Amino acid sequence: MTIATGLRRRGNRSAKLATVLIVSAIATTACGSSSGPSASSKTSNSSGPIEIAGLQGTAAQGGQDFIDGMQIAARQINSAGGVNGRQVKIDVTQTQGTAEGAVAAYEQAAQNPNVIGSFLGATGGIAIRTQSSRVKLPVVIANGVDSVVIPADKYVFANDQGHENSTASLTYAVNTLHAKSIAVLHYDTDFSEQIAGYVEAGCKQLGCTVTDVEAASATDSVNQLVPLLQKMKNSSPDAYYIESVNPNGVVAARQLGMFSKPVIAEQWLTVPAIAKACGAACEGIVFGGHKCTDPSLLPASDPYVNLCNNYIKLYQQSFPGQPFALFSIYGYAAVQTMVEAAHRALGAGHTLSRDNVVQQLESFHADFQTLIGKVKTSPTQHLLTGSFHEASVLYTISADPNGGSPTWALAPNSNPEVGAIG
Numbered sequence: 068m069t070i071a072t073g074l075r076r077r078g079n080r081s082a083k084l085a086t087v088l089i090v091s092a093i094a095t096t097a098c099g100s101s102s103g104p105s106a107s108s109k110t111s112n113s114s115g116p117i118e119i120a121g122l123q124g125t126a127a128q129g130g131q132d133f134i135d136g137m138q139i140a141a142r143q144i145n146s147a148g149g150v151n152g153r154q155v156k157i158d159v160t161q162t163q164g165t166a167e168g169a170v171a172a173y174e175q176a177a178q179n180p181n182v183i184g185s186f187l188g189a190t191g192g193i194a195i196r197t198q199s200s201r202v203k204l205p206v207v208i209a210n211g212v213d214s215v216v217i218p219a220d221k222y223v224f225a226n227d228q229g230h231e232n233s234t235a236s237l238t239y240a241v242n243t244l245h246a247k248s249i250a251v252l253h254y255d256t257d258f259s260e261q262i263a264g265y266v267e268a269g270c271k272q273l274g275c276t277v278t279d280v281e282a283a284s285a286t287d288s289v290n291q292l293v294p295l296l297q298k299m300k301n302s303s304p305d306a307y308y309i310e311s312v313n314p315n316g317v318v319a320a321r322q323l324g325m326f327s328k329p330v331i332a333e334q335w336l337t338v339p340a341i342a343k344a345c346g347a348a349c350e351g352i353v354f355g356g357h358k359c360t361d362p363s364l365l366p367a368s369d370p371y372v373n374l375c376n377n378y379i380k381l382y383q384q385s386f387p388g389q390p391f392a393l394f395s396i397y398g399y400a401a402v403q404t405m406v407e408a409a410h411r412a413l414g415a416g417h418t419l420s421r422d423n424v425v426q427q428l429e430s431f432h433a434d435f436q437t438l439i440g441k442v443k444t445s446p447t448q449h450l451l452t453g454s455f456h457e458a459s460v461l462y463t464i465s466a467d468p469n470g471g472s473p474t475w476a477l478a479p480n481s482n483p484e485v486g487a488i489g
Contacts, residue, residue, distance in 0.1 A: 114153070115153070115181055116154045116155065117149075117150055117153050117181070117183055117419070118156045118181045118183065119155065119156070119183065119184050119185065119186065120158045120160055120172075120173075120179075120182050120185035121137050121159045121160070121186055121398065122160055122169060122172045122173060122176065122185055122186065122187040122189075122206075123159050123160065123161050123172075123189075124162050124163075124188065124190055124191075125163070125189070128188075128190055129188060129392075129394050130162075130164075132188075133209070133394065133397060135382075135385070135386065135392065135395045136392075136394075136395030136396055136399035136400075136402075137157045137186060137398035137399065137402045138157055138385070139382060139385050139395070139398075140155075140401075141156065141157050141402055144402070150406055150409055150410050150413070151410070151413055155402070155406055157402070158176065158179065160175050160176055162190070162191055164189065166191040166194035167191075167194070169189070169190060169191020169194055170191065170194050170195055173191075173202060173204065176204060177202045177203070177204040182204065183205070183405065183419060183421060183424050184204065184206065184207065184405045185205065185206045186206065186208075186209075186398060186401040186402070187208050188209040189210065192208040192212055192215045192257065193214065193215060193257070195208065196215055196223050199222040200220070200221065202222070203222055204222060205222050205405070205421055205424055205425050206223055206224070207224045207225065207226050207451060208223065208225050209226055210225075210257045211228075211229040211233075211258035212229055212257055212261055219447050220449070222421075222425060223449060224428055224444075224449045224451050225449065226397055226400050226401055226404065226452055227397060227439070228455050230261075231455040232258075232355055233261070233262050233333050234266065234269040235455065235459065236308075236332060236333070236461065237249065237269045237270070237273065238269070238273065239331065239353055239478060240305075240306045240329055240353070241275050242273070243480050244305075244306065244329045246304075246305035247276065248276045248303075248305045248306070249270065249304050249305070249307070250277070250278045250279040250281075250304040250306075250307050250308070251266050251277060251280045252282075252283065252292075252295060252296065252299060252307075252308070252310060253280075253281075253282055253310045254283055254284060254285040254313055254316075255282070255284055255285060256312065258333075259312065260282075262308070263277075263280045278299075278303065279298055279302035279304070283316070285312050286313070287315060287316075289318050291315075292315055292316050293322070293323065296309075296316065296320050304328070305328060305329070306330070307328060307330045307331070308332065309330055309331075311332045311335045311352065312335045312341065314344050314345035314348060317349050317352070318345075320348075330351065330353075331353050331354065332352050332353070332354040334354060334357070336349060336356070336462070336464055337393050339391075339473065340390075342466075342472075343466075343467075343470075343471075343473055345466075346473075347466040347468075349464055349466070350463070350465055352463065352464070353461055353463055354461070354462055355459050355461055356460070356461075356475075357393060357438075357458055357459055358371040358458055359371070359378060359396060360462065360475055361474075362375035362376055364460070364475065364476065364477050365460075371457075371458060375438070378396065379391055382395060397439070400438050400451070401451075404435070404437060404442060404451050405424065405428075407435055408425075408427035409424055409427070411427045411430075428449075429444050429445060429446045430444065431444045431451075437452070439452040439453065439457075440458050441453040460477060460481065461481040462475045462476065462477065463475070463477075463478050463479075
């Protein structure tokens with residue numbers, strides 16, 4: 068899920084409506100050379116800060132939000148004494164929102180021997196994977212693309228759940244609403260382009276069929292989207308999957324009377340700016356999302372009530388007056404996990420080399436809690452999350468008639484204790 072969370076305001080950063088989320092590709096010049104075959108043996112010095120590179124995409128890709136989460140984690144870790152007395156530092160390198168820029172930023176980060184790992188929460192994850200065996204810098208990626216870590220690549224990890232974020236609502240439509248056929252509209256972000264495949268694979272498992280798939284640009288207008296949605300309608304499915312990153316698709320569906328059938332979506336509507344831009348048009352859509360979207364909806368027994376409330380408090384202390392940016396949790400969890408791996412490597416008597424960090428990242432046994440679940444990994448399983456059930460539920464939203472922030476509610480007949488996919 069190239070996660071478009073950079074829609075809020077901070078200082079002079081202007082929020083962008085979801086209808087203009089995708090920026091034009093910007094040509095970039097490589098700002099770093101190959102780290103060479105010895106990169107994996109580069110060892111952080113024993114007294115300076117432990118550095119983690121934040122590979123920052125554009126605002127429309129949520130770039131600042133991911134970095135904000137990384138900075139929150141670093142401050143929290145440093146206030147508790149750091150790692151064996153060493154402070155954690157976040158080094159930010161811009162990717163310009165392109166795959167080429169992401170690779171250049173990744174290569175540049177690898178040149179600093181004190182950088183033990185990196186995090187990317189935007190476009191370029193697949194491109195980085197193709198270069199990781201050469202650059203040899205551990206990287207955690209949050210873009211919702213399963214093939215980033217399937218099959219496992221030594222230096223590449225992910226801390227989001229791509230197909231689950233897409234298919235949680237599909238499971239609900241089939242199992243709870245008894246839909247047997249689905250028509251799909253998706254857009255052109257890294258994550259968006261995986262949706263049709265995720266839904267088709269989900270239908271094979273669940274016993275439904277896909278009647279039509281339409282692809283569009285996240286900047287398309289209502290008028291441009293109407294013909295595509297009409298094709299979906301003409302395919303006569305039991306339910307519609309309409310990606311919500313561009314609210315114009317939902318508005319067009321309303322105009323065509325498509326809400327007479329169930330409409331489902333992905334996790335974009337957990338972003339307040341997108342939900343607000345969609346407004347009343349998005350009411351009634353069912354979508355999966357992280358529990359921190361609104362922890363007040365959870366039963367008191369759910370451990371995520373405290374986990375989410377504590378993190379939201381940290382966020383608000385760091386950025387007073389700013390709306391909570393949910394997807395900052397991915398940057399936060401990436402730093403926590405990378406630092407835990409470094410701590411375990413040092414505790415085992417190893418030097419703090421990148422390969423030793425990788426070895427620890429591959430050795431979690433559900434013994435480390437993050438906001439995205441208890442991490443369980445292996446040399447062949449590089450997903451740094453727990454189960455989808457741990458951290459996510461199904462939501463609907465209600466618009467504010469006065470134009471304020473939307474509110475979320477649990478989807479009807481969904482069980483918050485077991486999450487989206489029961």
